[in-house]
Structures are given as structure tokens and as C-alpha cells.
Amino acid sequence: xxxxxxxxxxxxxxxxxxxxxxxxxxxxxxxxxxxxxxxxxxxxxxxxxxxxxxxxxxxxxxxxxxxxxxxxxxxxxxxxxxxxxxxxxxxxxxxxxxxxxxxxxxxxxxxxxxxxxxxxxxxxxxxxxxxxxxxxxxxxxxxxxxxxxxxxxxxxxxxxxxxxxxxxxxxxxxxxxxxxxxxxxxxxxxxxxxxxxxxxxxxxxxxxxxxxxxxxxxxxxxxxxx
Amino acid sequence: xxxxxxxxxxxxxxxxxxxxxxxxxxxxxxxxxxxxxxxxxxxxxxxxxxxxxxxxxxxxxxxxxxxxxxxxxxxxxxxxxxxxxxxxxxxxxxxxxxxxxxxxxxxxxxxxxxxxxxxxxxxxxxxxxxxxxxxxxxxxxxxxxxxxxxxxxxxxxxxxxxxxxxxxxxxxxxxxxxxxxxxxxxxxxxxxxxxxxxxxxxxxxxxxxxxxxxxxxxxxxxxxxxxxxxxxxxxxxxxxxxxxxxxxxxxxxxxxxxxxxxxxxxxxxxxxxxxxxxxxxxxxxxxxxxxxxxxxxxxxxxxxxxxxxxxxxxxxxxxxxxxxxxx
Numbered sequence: 001x002x003x004x005x006x007x008x009x010x011x012x013x014x015x016x017x018x019x020x021x022x023x024x025x026x027x028x029x030x031x032x033x034x035x036x037x038x039x040x041x042x043x044x045x046x047x048x049x050x051x052x053x054x055x056x057x058x059x060x061x062x063x064x065x066x067x068x069x070x071x072x073x074x075x076x077x078x079x080x081x082x083x084x085x086x087x088x089x090x091x092x093x094x095x096x097x098x099x100x101x102x103x104x105x106x107x108x109x110x111x112x113x114x115x116x117x118x119x120x121x122x123x124x125x126x127x128x129x130x131x132x133x134x135x136x137x138x139x140x141x142x143x144x145x146x147x148x149x150x151x152x153x154x155x156x157x158x159x160x161x162x163x164x165x166x167x168x169x170x171x172x173x174x175x176x177x178x179x180x181x182x183x184x185x186x187x188x189x190x191x192x193x194x195x196x197x198x199x200x201x202x203x204x205x206x207x208x209x210x211x212x213x214x215x216x217x218x219x220x221x222x223x224x225x226x
Numbered sequence: 227x228x229x230x231x232x233x234x235x236x237x238x239x240x241x242x243x244x245x246x247x248x249x250x251x252x253x254x255x256x257x258x259x260x261x262x263x264x265x266x267x268x269x270x271x272x273x274x275x276x277x278x279x280x281x282x283x284x285x286x287x288x289x290x291x292x293x294x295x296x297x298x299x300x301x302x303x304x305x306x307x308x309x310x311x312x313x314x315x316x317x318x319x320x321x322x323x324x325x326x327x328x329x330x331x332x333x334x335x336x337x338x339x340x341x342x343x344x345x346x347x348x349x350x351x352x353x354x355x356x357x358x359x360x361x362x363x364x365x366x367x368x369x370x371x372x373x374x375x376x377x378x379x380x381x382x383x384x385x386x387x388x389x390x391x392x393x394x395x396x397x398x399x400x401x402x403x404x405x406x407x408x409x410x411x412x413x414x415x416x417x418x419x420x421x422x423x424x425x426x427x428x429x430x431x432x433x434x435x436x437x438x439x440x441x442x443x444x445x446x447x448x449x450x451x452x453x454x455x456x457x458x459x460x461x462x463x464x465x466x467x468x469x470x471x472x473x474x475x476x477x478x479x480x481x482x483x484x485x486x487x488x489x490x491x492x493x494x495x496x497x498x499x500x501x502x503x504x505x506x507x508x509x510x511x512x513x514x515x516x517x518x519x520x521x522x523x524x525x526x527x528x529x530x531x532x533x534x535x536x537x538x539x540x541x542x543x544x545x546x547x548x549x550x551x552x553x
Contacts, residue, residue, distance in 0.1 A: 075510015094511075096414040198417060203512065204505045206414075207383055207485060210444055 017205075017212050019058050020072060020080030022065035025176075026197055029103040030081050034060070036223035037216075058216070069093040069200065078205035079216065084195035085174050089135045096201040098217050101224045104197035108138060110190040111181055112170040113163050119170045119189065123148065132162030133172040142172070142192045160184040234335065234343030242543075246346070249375060249543055250328050253348045256374040257326035260367045262350050265325045267307035269332075273299040278525050279306030280496050288334050288343075300332035305496070305519065305534060308351045313526035321354025321530055328539070342540075349516065349536035353523060356531045357467065361500045361518055362474035364533045368504070368516075369480045375542050377549060380506040380513065382483055385490025386467055387497040387517060389440065392460035397433045399426060407437070411491040416441055432457060441489035447472055449486050464488070471500055496522045502535055508548035513541050 021030055021044075035041045039055045044062075053060045061077055066089075068082035073093045080095075083104055087097065110131070112119045123129050128149040133139045136154040143150040153168055155161075160180060162168040174195065175181055178188065199220055201213055231237065238246065254264065273289050276299050287299040301307050304327045312323055328348045335341045348371070352364050365382060372380040390411060394404045403422060410419040423437045436456040443449045450465050450472075468486055475481040492501050492515055501517035516535025523530040 073510070094414070097417045100417045100420075202510050203414065204507070204510055207444060207487065207503075207505050208381060208507050214442065 016054070016057060016059045017079065017209065017216065018077040019060050019216070020068045020077040020082075021060050021062045022068055022080075022082050022197075023062050024065055026065060026081070026083060026104045027062075030101075030197065033101060033103065033220060033224055037219040066090070069095055072200050072202050075202045075204055078202050078209060079213065080200050081197055082200065083174075084193075084198055085135065085138070087198060087200070088138050088193060088195070091137070091141075094203055096203060096206045097198055098201050098206075098213070099199040099221055099224075101197040101199060101220060103224065104195070106174050106176045106195050107188075108135065108172065108192040108195060109175050109188045110142075110170055110172050110192060111175070111186045112189050114185050114187045116163075118163075122169045129170060130168040131170055131172055132159050132168035134159055135172055135174075138192070139172040160186060232343065234341060236342070236344075245546075246539065246543055249539065249546065250348065252374040253371050253537070254326070254328065256370045257350055257367065260324075260350075260363075260370060262324040262326040262367070265308065265311065265327055266329060267301070267304070267311055267327075269330065270298045270300055271307060271310070273297040275310050276301065276306055279309060279522060288332055302333050303331050303536060304329055304347055304349060305351060305522070305536070308534075309353075309519075309522050309526050309532070312353050312530075313523065313528040317528065322360075323353040324350070325353075326350040346539035347514075347536045348539050348542075349514070349534060351532060351534035353532040354530045355533070357499055357518060357520075357533075358470040358474045360531060360533050361471050362478055364516065364535060365471075365475055365484065365502065366478045366480050368502070368535050369483050371537065372483075372504070372513075376546055377506050377513075377542070379508075379549070380483070380504060380545070381485050383444070383487045383490055383503040383505060384468065384471065384484050385487045385501045385503075386464040386499060387491065387501045388499055389460060389464035389488060390437075390491065392463065393433075393436065393440070393458060396458055396460045397426075397429050397437070399429070408491065411441060411489065436461060444485055444487040444489065447481075447486065449488065453488050467499060492517065500533065504535075504537065506545040506549070508552055509541065509545045511541060512538075513545060514538050 031041050031044050041055060043053050044060065051062050065082045066086050068080040069086060069090050071077040072080040072095050085108055119129050128151045130151045130153060131139055132153045132155050134155060136152045139152045159171045159173050163170060164184060181187065199217060206213055276287060287302045289297055289299045292298055308325055316323060330344055331347050332344050335343060350364065350367055352360050355363065368382060390408060394407060403426060407419060407422050410422055419441055420438050423434050436458060439456060440453060443453055450469050453461055454465050472481055472486065475484055490501050490503060496519045497517045498520045499518040503515045504513040506513055514535060514537035518533040520531045523532055
């Protein structure tokens with residue numbers, strides 16, 4: 001793959017190793033894993049409003065999961081934890097994918113309304129399915145790879161809404177238990193990929209701070225599924 | 227009134243240009259004192275010529291038709307144009323050839339998040355000198371260039387482009403998983419690598435371990451022994467090549483600037499044997515790269531061993547600024 005040349009870059013300061021930690025659904029499990037790896041995480045569990053925490057020899061930086069690859073690619077954080085779904089969507093980010101942490105497991109699926117044939121009908125009669133998603137690049141690639149045409153509509157909020165009111169014939173979204181789908185009268189039609197949390201690393205840090213990077217990866221490997 | 231320029235391109239104003247020119251002058255001086263002569267080639271070439279050098283990279287170039295209907299392309303690096311130049315302009319001259327260049331190159335990327343379509347490169351090509359001496363000379367010139375730029379903390383990663391290809395052949399991995407595994411390495415996906423290797427049928431466990439472990443082996447000369455402990459012909463041969471280059475670098479007094487890296491794989495299609503990357507602790511991106519391309523000249527009808535590197539000038543400049551800020 002030709003990756004091109006990135007323009008803006010950031011300093012990779014020395015000193016404490018920075019680990020980008022995802023806020024949101026992955027936050028609690030990530031904090032548990034860091035605790036199991038031998039760090040005192042009580043500060044993170046409090047209702048502190050700070051975004052940066054010093055924990056042992058690490059500095060933890062909390063952020064949206066989709067921002068983690070941005071910080072790690074630029075070297076503003078040497079390491080980060082985020083979902084495979086985020087990495088799939090931002091597939092051209094140049095970062096090391098170091099470890100499958102096992103937790104945060106879920107599936108990327110194509111879903112349609114229960115008992116509704118609009119997905120197939122749109123494809124047959126109109127030439128393309130209309131798909132609403134928060135993961136437009138993942139959706140595009142999936143339909144391209146399976147040789148189908150789709151009109152991918154990006155939405156930022158509750159994607160389940162789109163087929164209910166006729167914005168789209170179906171959705172591509174991340175599902176965990178499938179309860180949200182069921183509550184909105186939707187069902188899984190195809191599984192696109194499985195996802196779980198990953199430890200990622202900056203390309204330069206992986207080389208110039210290799211021992212520290214490997215040590216933290218080993219600690220996390222010991223306390224997670226794989 | 228604001229008149230836009232295409233994304234991925236930029237204007238350079240006097241304050242920055244002055245510093246870039248100063249940097250170029252220092253690099254040119256370092257290259258010249260190592261015995262390299264400057265060349266310039268056209269920004270546009272026949273597409274057929276660039277595609278001859280690197281089939282995989284060719285589609286990334288900007289292409290267009292000229293008034294006679296010939297398909298032209300903007301160069302995406304300087305290595306292929308210089309290979310073309312040597313084959314046609316020095317067809318009967320005695321090698322080795324030592325050339326350096328300062329010039330712009332172009333890559334057709336989807337310009338998002340600040341990726342550049344046009345960027346400045348500074349580098350050298352040493353054509354007609356075999357490994358390990360030729361490789362070591364190029365690394366030595368690279369060290370001199372980094373020193374001239376004031377990046378005395380920069381580190382050069384040295385790997386072997388043939389290691390994984392040959393190991394996969396030795397283990398008997400077929401075409402499709404073979405390419406997927408190389409793709410995982412080139413995209414730094416160690417999780418994907420592990421998954422691909424676990425899915426391989428009918429290979430022995432120690433081969434599985436070697437395929438996964440080698441990708442993480444990086445450091446001083448001790449990693450050669452660690453690699454050899456994983457066994458196999460391909461590993462033995464690549465270790466031998468790395469050791470020979472490393473010894474030659476030690477003779478030249480620059481081995482302390484080099485990190486051996488068995489997991490290194492660059493995404494350009496023409497590399498054989500040694501591959502290089504340049505890291506500076508002040509920057510989160512690589513400053514440049516290079517390596518050997520012993521088969522490239524043959525594609526232009528003059529089979530000569532060759533090696534070289536290219537530095538991204540703008541990034542070297544940013545690293546200079548960061549190093550100044552940190553010191």
C-alpha cells in the first residue's frame with residue numbers, strides 16, 4: 001500500500017510514556033486492564049474532570065476512541081487503546097497494531113428492518129442500497145469488496161433512526177448484544193467483521209522506545225484474553 | 227480575493243524558504259564531500275518508464291496525455307528517474323556512479339489529514355556497488371547528512387526486505403496468505419500478522435513462532451543472535467547479510483547510529499536486501515528511507531547492484547525546529 005507523505009507532524013517528547021485511553025464504552029474495561037497490569041488507577045475512576053493522569057511511569061491521556069489513532073500516529077501519544085472498528089474506519093493511519101486486548105468485543109454488521117425486503121428490492125430495482133452509517137469508509141469498502149453498489153449516507157447520531165423514517169434501507173453499525181437493533185425493529189443481515197480493543201503504537205516510538213513499548217505490551221498481554 | 231490551491235500542495239514564504247535553502251546547502255555539501263555529484267531529471271516522464279521501475283507504485287502517480295497523446299506521469303520518487311538516467315546516459319561508462327538530488331516528487335493520495343501530494347526530497351543513489359560495502363557507504367553518507375542537518379540524535383533502522391519473502395517460501399506458504407502476511411508487515415499490523423500465521427495450515431510450530439517473533443526483533447547487534455536462534459535458512463541468510471553490513475558500518479565508525487530491525491518492510495516494490503528508515507526522537511513520523519534495489523537497474527537493461535536513500539526535506543526541517551525547541 002502506498003501511504004503517501006503526511007504533512008503536519010508533532011514532537012515526540014521524551015520522558016514519560018503517554019498512553020491514549022478511550023472514553024466511552026471502552027473506558028471502564030480499559031481502566032480495569034491497566035489496573036490488572038499493576039497500575040493504581042483510582043484517580044481515573046473518580047469524577048475528576050481532568051483529561052491527563054500520571055499513573056506509575058505512564059501518563060494516561062483520555063479522549064474519544066476515534067481520536068486515539070490521530071494522537072498516536074502523530075506521536076503526541078506513544079501508545080493508545082482503541083477499537084478495531086475505529087482502526088478499520090481509519091485504515092490509512094500509519095500506526096503499529098501491537099496487541100488484541102480481547103475486551104470490547106462486538107461485530108460490525110449490515111442490518112435491515114425485520115421482515116422488510118427493501119434492502120434487496122432497492123438493489124434489484126434501483127441499482128443500489130441506501131445505507132446509513134457512522135462508518136462510511138468501512139461500509140464503502142465492504143460493498144465494494146462484495147461487488148455491490150450502495151449509496152452510503154453518513155450520520156453522526158443514532159443510526160437506527162435512519163431506516164425507521166426512510167432515510168435508508170439499512171444500516172452498517174457496530175453491535176454488541178443486539179438489543180438496540182431489536183428495540184428498533186432491526187435485525188442482522190450480514191456480519192462484516194468482528195472487533196475488539198487494540199493496543200496501538202507510534203511508528204517512531206516502536207523503534208526508539210522499543211523496550212518500554214514492549215514491556216507495557218507484555219504486561220497488558222498477560223492480563224487480557226490473548 | 228482568495229484563490230485556492232489544490233489540497234496537498236502549499237506555498238512557501240521567505241522565512242521558511244530561507245531555512246529550507248540553508249538545509250539544502252548543508253545536505254548538498256555533505257553529499258559532495260562524500261564524492262556524490264548532483265543530477266536533475268524532468269518532473270514529468272513517460273508513464274511507461276516509471277511503471278517499468280515499480281509496477282505497484284506507478285498507479286499512484288499523476289498521469290496525463292500530452293498533445294501527441296503520449297501518457298506522461300509526474301515522478302513519485304527520484305530513484306526510478308535516476309535508474310533511467312544511468313541506463314541511458316551512462317550506458318558505456320564504468321560504474322560505480324554516485325549521484326545526489328534535491329527535488330520535488332508527487333504522489334496521488336487522497337489529500338486528507340494533511341498528506342502532501344507534492345513534497346521535497348534530498349537523497350543519494352550509489353549504482354554499481356554491491357552489498358555490504360555499497361550499503362554501508364550509503365548509510366555512512368546518510369549519517370553525515372543527518373549530522374549536517376544537526377540531527378545528531380537521529381537513528382537509522384536497518385532491515386532486510388528479502389527476509390520474510392524468503393522465509394515464507396522456505397516454509398512453503400502459498401501466494402495468497404504469503405501476500406497477506408507481507409501486507410500486514412508493511413502496514414505494521416502485528417495483530418493481523420499473528421492471526422494470519424495462526425491460520426496457516428501444515429507448518430511447524432517453530433516456523434509459526436519465527437514468523438511472529440521476527441517482526442518484533444529490533445535493537446543492537448544482539449538481535450542477530452536472537453533471530454538465528456529461531457532457525458531456518460532464510461533467517462540464517464538474512465542474518466548473515468545484516469551482520470556483514472553491520473560489521474562494515476562498525477569499520478566506518480557509524481554502527482552506533484543504526485538499529486537492526488528484522489520486522490522492517492517498506493511498501494515500495496523494488497527493494498531487495500537491505501532497507502533503511504530514519505527516525506528522530508523529536509518527530510513522530512519517519513524522516514526518510516531507502517535501501518538496496520539490486521534488480522531495478524536490470525529492468526532498464528543495465529543490471530547493476532544499487533542502493534540509496536531519500537530524506538523528506540520538509541520533515542527534516544520540522545525535526546530541526548523541534549530539536550532546537552527541545553534543547
